[in-house]
Amino acid sequence: MPESASILVGKKPVLNYVMACLTLFYSGAKEVIIKARGRAISKAVSVAEALRRGFLTDIKIKNINIGTEQVQPKDRPTPVNVSTIEITLTR
Secondary structure: OOOEEEEEOOOOOHHHHHHHHHHHHHOOOOEEEEEEEHHHHHHHHHHHHHHHHHHOOOOEEEEEEEEEEEEOOOOOOOOEEEEEEEEEEEO
16 A cells, blocks of 8 residues: 555545545555545545544644646636645544
């Protein structure tokens, strides 16, 4: 198992991503990076907080990176800016 692994948060329920993070931590990952874009950012924060407060109390937030990506939608001629977040958790 690599030292770090990442989870991309999307449309599934928060608990699905929490379980995926738990699986990574229990299989040996020292670090898990939770990534999200756009509307899924609030869900990524919920995943990190649920892990920290409810499941594994020894998890620490190592780093939070925020940014913007340009995405080209199929139905628009111009690119759109989409916010991004990466939350790095360590154990």
